[in-house]
Amino acid sequence: MKLSYTSPKLITDVEGVECSGLKTEKGGLGIVKCRGKVAGVFTKNKFRAAPVIVTEENIANGFLEGIIVNSGNANAYTGKEGIKNAVKMAEMLAEKLECSPKDVAVSSTGIIGVQLDMEWIGEMVEKVYPKLGNYDQCSWEFAKSITTTDAFTKQWGLGVDDAVVAGVAKGAGMIAPNMATMLAYIFTDANVKRIDELLKKTVSKTFNSITVDGDTSTNDTVLLISTGSKEVNESKFERALRCVCSVLAEMIVADGEGATKLMRVFVRGAESDNDAYIAAKTVASSTLVKTALFGCDANWGRIIAALGYSGVNMDDRITIEVAGCEWRADEAFGLSKRLRKSTKILDKGRYVGNRENIMKIMKNDVVEFYIDLGVGNGKSCAVGCDLSYSYVELNSKYTT
Amino acid sequence: MKLSYTSPKLITDVEGVECSGLKTEKGGLGIVKCRGKVAGVFTKNKFRAAPVIVTEENIANGFLEGIIVNSGNANAYTGKEGIKNAVKMAEMLAEKLECSPKDVAVSSTGIIGVQLDMEWIGEMVEKVYPKLGNYDQCSWEFAKSITTTDAFTKQWGLGVDDAVVAGVAKGAGMIAPNMATMLAYIFTDANVKRIDELLKKTVSKTFNSITVDGDTSTNDTVLLISTGSKEVNESKFERALRCVCSVLAEMIVADGEGATKLMRVFVRGAESDNDAYIAAKTVASSTLVKTALFGCDANWGRIIAALGYSGVNMDDRITIEVAGCEWRADEAFGLSKRLRKSTKILDKGRYVGNRENIMKIMKNDVVEFYIDLGVGNGKSCAVGCDLSYSYVELNSKYTT
Numbered sequence: 001m002k003l004s005y006t007s008p009k010l011i012t013d014v015e016g017v018e019c020s021g022l023k024t025e026k027g028g029l030g031i032v033k034c035r036g037k038v039a040g041v042f043t044k045n046k047f048r049a050a051p052v053i054v055t056e057e058n059i060a061n062g063f064l065e066g067i068i069v070n071s072g073n074a075n076a077y078t079g080k081e082g083i084k085n086a087v088k089m090a091e092m093l094a095e096k097l098e099c100s101p102k103d104v105a106v107s108s109t110g111i112i113g114v115q116l117d118m119e120w121i122g123e124m125v126e127k128v129y130p131k132l133g134n135y136d137q138c139s140w141e142f143a144k145s146i147t148t149t150d151a152f153t154k155q156w157g158l159g160v161d162d163a164v165v166a167g168v169a170k171g172a173g174m175i176a177p178n179m180a181t182m183l184a185y186i187f188t189d190a191n192v193k194r195i196d197e198l199l200k201k202t203v204s205k206t207f208n209s210i211t212v213d214g215d216t217s218t219n220d221t222v223l224l225i226s227t228g229s230k231e232v233n234e235s236k237f238e239r240a241l242r243c244v245c246s247v248l249a250e251m252i253v254a255d256g257e258g259a260t261k262l263m264r265v266f267v268r269g270a271e272s273d274n275d276a277y278i279a280a281k282t283v284a285s286s287t288l289v290k291t292a293l294f295g296c297d298a299n300w301g302r303i304i305a306a307l308g309y310s311g312v313n314m315d316d317r318i319t320i321e322v323a324g325c326e327w328r329a330d331e332a333f334g335l336s337k338r339l340r341k342s343t344k345i346l347d348k349g350r351y352v353g354n355r356e357n358i359m360k361i362m363k364n365d366v367v368e369f370y371i372d373l374g375v376g377n378g379k380s381c382a383v384g385c386d387l388s389y390s391y392v393e394l395n396s397k398y399t400t
Numbered sequence: 401m402k403l404s405y406t407s408p409k410l411i412t413d414v415e416g417v418e419c420s421g422l423k424t425e426k427g428g429l430g431i432v433k434c435r436g437k438v439a440g441v442f443t444k445n446k447f448r449a450a451p452v453i454v455t456e457e458n459i460a461n462g463f464l465e466g467i468i469v470n471s472g473n474a475n476a477y478t479g480k481e482g483i484k485n486a487v488k489m490a491e492m493l494a495e496k497l498e499c500s501p502k503d504v505a506v507s508s509t510g511i512i513g514v515q516l517d518m519e520w521i522g523e524m525v526e527k528v529y530p531k532l533g534n535y536d537q538c539s540w541e542f543a544k545s546i547t548t549t550d551a552f553t554k555q556w557g558l559g560v561d562d563a564v565v566a567g568v569a570k571g572a573g574m575i576a577p578n579m580a581t582m583l584a585y586i587f588t589d590a591n592v593k594r595i596d597e598l599l600k601k602t603v604s605k606t607f608n609s610i611t612v613d614g615d616t617s618t619n620d621t622v623l624l625i626s627t628g629s630k631e632v633n634e635s636k637f638e639r640a641l642r643c644v645c646s647v648l649a650e651m652i653v654a655d656g657e658g659a660t661k662l663m664r665v666f667v668r669g670a671e672s673d674n675d676a677y678i679a680a681k682t683v684a685s686s687t688l689v690k691t692a693l694f695g696c697d698a699n700w701g702r703i704i705a706a707l708g709y710s711g712v713n714m715d716d717r718i719t720i721e722v723a724g725c726e727w728r729a730d731e732a733f734g735l736s737k738r739l740r741k742s743t744k745i746l747d748k749g750r751y752v753g754n755r756e757n758i759m760k761i762m763k764n765d766v767v768e769f770y771i772d773l774g775v776g777n778g779k780s781c782a783v784g785c786d787l788s789y790s791y792v793e794l795n796s797k798y799t800t
Contacts, residue, residue, distance in 0.1 A: 301512025
């Protein structure tokens with residue numbers, strides 16, 4: 001599913017950000033120059049890739065000078081040599097930026113278990129670094145260079161008062177979130193207070209709603225970098241940041257391998273927000289709900305069964321509504337509340353749906369389920385996609 | 401994946417068991433007459449189907465006279481009317497058997513959320529009951545009548561001293577174990593001691609290794625019925641029961657919708673058996689491992705990533721071997737230890753595999769992974785299947 005979009009702002013609109021990148025047949029390399037404050041959220045996978053280990057250590061002091069990313073090789077499960085190579089990548093950029101290698105973040109994405117070709121990385125740095133700039137084209141080049149199986153580049157940004165918050169992400173394969181290597185870099189020239197806390201909170205409501213807890217890849221990384229000190233309204237900024245992360249997250253889901261449509265699952269009436277979150281994710285992750293969605297099949301029993309094994313407390317009399325719409329960035333994760341046509345499937349446990357109506361709605365690019373569990377005020381949302389033939393095709397051939 | 405087999409014993413070889421069944425376009429109905437002791441294990445899904453609720457209550461006193469099963473309609477999420485109908489089914493059979501309806505077990509499998517057509521059930525009982533018998537054909541008829549999307553009937557049995565232990569199962573869709581309606585009925589004329597305890601222990605090592613904990617369907621049911629009092633060697637009987645359950649469980653996996661091959665994942669060197677169990681299930685359930693298996697793709701990074709998000713403690717230096725073979729019932733779940741050709745992929749974290757060798761092995765009907773986590777003596781096994789195009793085809797069209 002290829003989303004077409006025009007982002008209001010790009011990362012190169014953020015003061016203090018320069019970038020570029022190059023994609024070749026062998027893989028890509030991208031560089032960002034961005035002096036500022038930094039916070040990061042990393043994969044919880046036991047086998048964290050070398051660049052994740054190195055980057056977490058490097059950003060611990062909260063200060064960053066630049067980012068170097070390669071695509072094609074994840075530098076994961078590569079032992080001590082992998083760590084040495086990740087450190088070497090940081091050193092290569094640090095030499096150019098004339099800064100400490102400890103102030104550089106490193107990411108890799110691609111195949112697991114193969115050592116990096118450091119000579120090639122060195123050559124790529126020589127090619128990419130001279131092209132760094134803050135033109136629109138530079139942002140596109142960076143976004144493109146970090147992609148792997150992505151069908152389109154992922155960029156989104158907004159203005160907030162005089163400042164800008166904008167990001168670039170890569171990732172696909174969200175149907176099996178456990179393996180999606182998700183990288184996201186958000187930049188702003190606003191003066192961000194409590195940057196760590198803010199990033200964690202925002203990620204939990206956006207990127208984490210597209211990946212099952214713990215089922216993260218070896219390389220998943222989200223960084224937030226503040227390059228400036230423009231004063232902005234705090235809650236306005238928080239909303240903008242959440243919007244940027246939401247849109248990027250939905251772009252990743254839409255680019256799920258073989259995905260043909262998005263599914264948003266809104267759960268309310270749970271005993272807690274966390275219960276609602278678990279229920280929403282369980283429905284959005286069910287392979288049988290996903291295949292039913294692909295087939296526009298009104299098989300609501302699969303939603304009931306998924307809720308039933310989610311382990312969350314709920315009333316026996318569930319209410320389920322379904323709605324369908326076109327994709328619009330400002331509606332990612334239900335950010336806005338444009339009225340749309342919906343139809344009830346279950347009303348307090350009683351089937352009230354019209355099969356033809358439901359199927360018509362399920363033919364839309366975005367299908368939304370509104371589920372009321374009827375036992376409290378907890379609410380949350382999860383986003384997923386359908387499961388199509390192409391998913392199997394892509395993933396049965398990935399390394400071959 | 402269609403397994404061909406000839407079972408050494410059938411349920412009609414068990415003294416005191418008579419059965420029959422009929423499959424029509426609308427659905428099937430099967431009946432077993434089997435006076436004896438009974439134990440049951442049921443789904444943990446929050447939305448337990450009406451027949452599950454009724455049967456658990458009915459077998460609480462440990463005594464059973466008969467079983468009635470319909471296929472095509474799960475009688476799940478059907479409220480009070482559903483319960484009434486499940487009770488009514490028990491009454492219909494009880495009337496024929498001249499026993500209390502409280503001594504009848506009821507099962508249903510099929511679509512969720514639609515009320516049973518009780519008139520049709522009544523007509524089917526009239527047709528099936530007169531055909532009850534203990535010929536081989538009766539066992540086949542019963543096994544056939546309870547199937548839904550099953551590609552083949554599932555029966556397995558063995559002799560133990562003078563007694564017989566034999567079972568019938570149905571189930572498919574194991575690629576998404578969360579929705580598989582699995583029914584299994586095991587009969588024996590041996591005098592079984594601590595029948596409840598024994599069934600729970602056996603199920604945990606067999607049927608439960610093919611369904612993720614908690615991710616059970618609304619209707620899953622396993623019953624063990626002892627119709628006789630033949631004295632048998634206790635540990636010999638336990639092994640035979642485990643063998644029967646293992647073979648039936650593997651038959652269900654092999655019949656996973658669209659499955660083309662079986663995968664057995666053996667994990668050792670874990671801190672506990674439970675840790676090993678979780679690690680094995682995580683690998684066997686990973687959609688990316690499944691698609692790689694379908695494509696005979698030697699992408700071992702996906703196994704590493706799955707182990708990494710399993711949450712289980714392990715050494716950084718994993719050892720992984722792969723072996724391939726034909727399916728043989730006596731080897732289900734590694735019951736026997738026939739020597740087979742295997743090749744190492746990872747040796748204590750170091751890649752030692754030969755890509756062509758690995759791919760050749762992965763072309764077998766049964767592919768086995770032997771994984772050593774290197775931190776303890778815990779071991780376990782899980783069984784799964786690959787994920788193919790046909791899975792998507794079948795499940796995107798199920799109700800339409």
